[in-house]
Amino acid sequence: MDSIINIQPVRQTVAKTTRQWVRKTGEVVVKTYPQSQYNTNYYVKNKDKLTEHHLCACGNYYTLPNKTGHNNTKVHKLYVKMSVLINPMPLDL
Numbered sequence: 001m002d003s004i005i006n007i008q009p010v011r012q013t014v015a016k017t018t019r020q021w022v023r024k025t026g027e028v029v030v031k032t033y034p035q036s037q038y039n040t041n042y043y044v045k046n047k048d049k050l051t052e053h054h055l056c057a058c059g060n061y062y063t064l065p066n067k068t069g070h071n072n073t074k075v076h077k078l079y080v081k082m083s084v085l086i087n088p089m090p091l092d093l
């Protein structure tokens, strides 16, 4: 019987930046990367997409990282409530 591979996560000062897994071939892969550097690179690479303004149905603008925050604003919630009153969902009969 083959030995069971049980690998514990590598504990370092910054544990979240180290990932370790075993491929089907048995090869152990360990990757270490600084999360803050990754986030900075992601922002620079996707800056146009992240800062693009989208027009909401309620009439206001939002960016993708702030979409959830926009959906929780009073104006958007009021718009959703009013639109449900004006155009109720059809019932499935």
Ligand SMILES: [Zn+2]
Binding pocket: 056, 057, 058, 059, 060, 070, 071, 075, 076, 079
């Ligand atoms: Zn909205």
